[in-house]
């Protein structure tokens with residue numbers, strides 16, 4: 001069973017070394033981004049504040065909001081990459097995060113070595129990784145390149161590898177920053193099918209996107225982030241929108 005619970009969660013980023021006063025003044029009126037505050041004398045960006053969220057299996061949550069509203073920060077907090085600065089965060093179930101699939105790919109390691117590395121980072125045993133390697137290699141379509149260092153790959157080849165690895169594990173909770181689309185036409189088609197499969201097998205989906213049509217299609221609930229705070233939003237309105245109103 002998958003569940004996520006956030007109670008009054010805040011995430012602050014301290015800003016060192018910048019001219020705090022002028023920074024505050026310049027950006028206070030900014031239409032994008034988090035809010036500025038002070039914490040024990042240090043200027044901080046309040047990327048998230050007062051976040052309350054309860055999710056259970058079957059929930060497909062769409063996250064919308066203007067640039068810098070806090071969507072990626074919330075996804076990373078749910079993934080455990082960022083610790084909340086305040087509040088309570090509980091999570092049950094395995095997590096797969098398709099936030100930045102190419103993150104952690106080692107250029108000097110071969111494709112296969114990267115599969116091993118990422119598998120270990122994702123918490124799989126060596127045996128589990130070995131069992132997945134042939135399928136991941138096959139899906140990537142990289143042929144003998146899987147034995148070559150990733151630095152010899154084109155960007156598209158690297159993305160194919162990263163995508164094939166990231167989508168090879170099923171998880172109770174799936175976190176996504178936009179819908180992944182990678183590669184040339186042939187690969188995109190099979191990647192789309194694989195994405196649908198991964199999404200359908202997940203208990204909870206949290207998908208951040210600027211596309212109202214995508215959110216309306218993939219999600220059964222939606223919230224809006226505005227300057228780091230959650231606001232209710234209407235899914236039914238999104239289905240007809242061609243563009244999200246990004247104004248704060």
Ligand SMILES: Nc1ncnc2c1ncn2[C@@H]1O[C@H](COP(=O)(O)OP(=O)(O)OP(=O)(O)O)[C@@H](O)[C@H]1O
Pocket residue numbers: 013032033034035045046047065066067068069070071072073074
């Ligand atoms: N590592 C960091 N250090 C300092 N500030 C940060 C950091 N990461 C994010 N922020 C700030 O936190 C706020 C939220 O950023 P976040 O990346 O979560 O927004 P977003 O909604 O994902 O934006 P976008 O739609 O542009 O991707 C912004 O004001 C951003 O400048």
